[in-house]
Amino acid sequence: MRIGFMMVLSPREPILRFPDIASHAEEVGFDMAWLGESQMISKDAYMALALAARETKKIFLGPGVANPVTRHPTVLANTMAALNEIGKGRAVLGIGTGDSAVHTIGARPATVKQLRADVECMRALFTGDEVLINETPARLLTAGETVPIWISASQPRMLQLAGAVADGVVVMGGAEPGITEWQIDHVRRGAEAAGRSLDDVFVDLWFGISLADDTERAIQDVRPWATSQARFLARWKELPRSVEPFREEFERAFQEYDFFEHLSRHAKHATAISDEFVDFIAVAGPPERCAEKIRPLLDLKIDQLTFTLLPGGRMERISRFGKELMPLIENMNTTK
Template sequence: MQFGISFGALYAPTERIVKLAKEAERYGFDYIWLPDSQLIYRDPYMNLALIAEVTTHSKLGTLVTSPLTRHPSVIACAAVTLDEISNGRAVIGLGAGDSSVRRIGLSPSTSKQLSEAIDIIRKLCRGEIVDFRGARFGLRFGGRRIPIYVVATGLKMLRLGGSLGDGVVIHSGTNSTLLDLALKAVKEGAEAAGRKIESADLVHMGFCALSEDRLEAYREVKPSIMWFLVRYLPLLKETGMSLSGELIGRVERFEEYSEEHDLHHSGEWEKAMEMASFLPDRFANDLAYAGTPEDITKKIREIESRGFKQVIIRPTSTEYWESTFRTFAEHVIPNFR
């Protein structure tokens, strides 16, 4: 099993991010993933270039880049440049977009837009010529095969990942029913494209909160879980995990509040935890890597048994980021080495 660390929720200056990325490699993380949301985080490609200079073997990628905020040709240019700087360690995490598009009044990419972007980026990186919307263009310094990972939660995007991705980052909870549903969608996409599901790297991503007090870990992760519930209630209903009418109402009110305050990206996590405290503990258990190090090790064993090759953890907040990162590295990763 390989491990990745998402730098999401770490609202730190570049100097700190680079230092922690170097530490992450030393701790045994195989992938370093930086968010690409222009109003919240520093530019990921600039930071990844600096990280490449202080690391030697960890893969370096975005989680996630949107083809709406960056034209596919711009993404290809940045990825090839990073691949040159890092001696072949660049990866591209591509997705529909969330805060990067919503905060500037756009909607996430459609599956058609994402499919077109994957095709353009892949061809440009390889040095091929692209014909698109009446224009014919190529990357003068292309000629590299950079893996494109489709980051998805919804079934339509999971199918797209199975169809076109070099890898699929599944961000759909740790509950076995949700995992089955997600893997089924990836397999359907692969088969529709004449591929086997094994042709794409299977990666699982989850929000992560660790504590010797399981209930405290659940409390910490609930604001992140609310983000999931607000966007993917239909997916949960397909698994029988649907909320009661009263809870749906509270989730919807939370959504209205978070449109203005965005607790998922909050700099005041204590307030966010208070706002999300009504959520039953079972959702924290089913939708995240939350609990004791032993709990999380057990969950990852199950993930591994289903064919996943990498687990990416996403700490909940700036306040908890470094403690989560180090506790996971010291008490979970060694169980898989």
């Protein structure tokens, strides 16, 4: 089981902090570092990723996640080719339809059809093949090694698209095995419909986590992340039965959500959800409690667990993950 982390570099954090965090994460055993890409509310992800690529040797790096609305696929392909060159083959492109990066400028997320076309376009660009852009033949002259493309998905159509065309899928939902199993099944369906299998798709599950000796404190710490998931769930066309009791909270989160406070520890919309939902969807508490919450996920077809690295003492959080939680996960994984 690989372990990654995901964070958003806030406007108040120095951009050079991310390379330091990525280096420390590499030292304690993390395999992947994702950095949020949302141009109105965070420092530039690609500058920070390039700096981190220079300072690290093994850890994989990527935007978590890009979108084809604010960044044209030809521009994104060229940027990722450069990051892959700097990192000597360690770049991974995470891409979705667009969330805070899109909503903060009043734009609409990409459609599933558009995302599919853009993923296929970028894959061709990475290999140096000719594509048609606005009916004009075009080729990426900087193409080198191909860059893996992982689609961020939570709902059936996107999950099935990832299964059909992506190298990997970033499963957004939470640390709830019922939801995750349901989502992975949709990835499987998409893969099989395209003549592939689930084994052809790298599955990366993202979830909110706060490791703290005081469970109540941990629940409050991870609340902003859980609220972002509640807002997503409010617009799911199909809800797994396990989350039905929280439906009213999802609607409150959707109505109150401020994208300029997306994932902020000071987000006022975080009061829209209950402690019960936070504890249901996220991982919170002492190491042993966190490990037990994660245990059922290890029985699913998941290749990587990605922890949200919350703001406030990020280096210490990385250290605690490495010393106190990751060994427990490794032990559970080898003895299951």
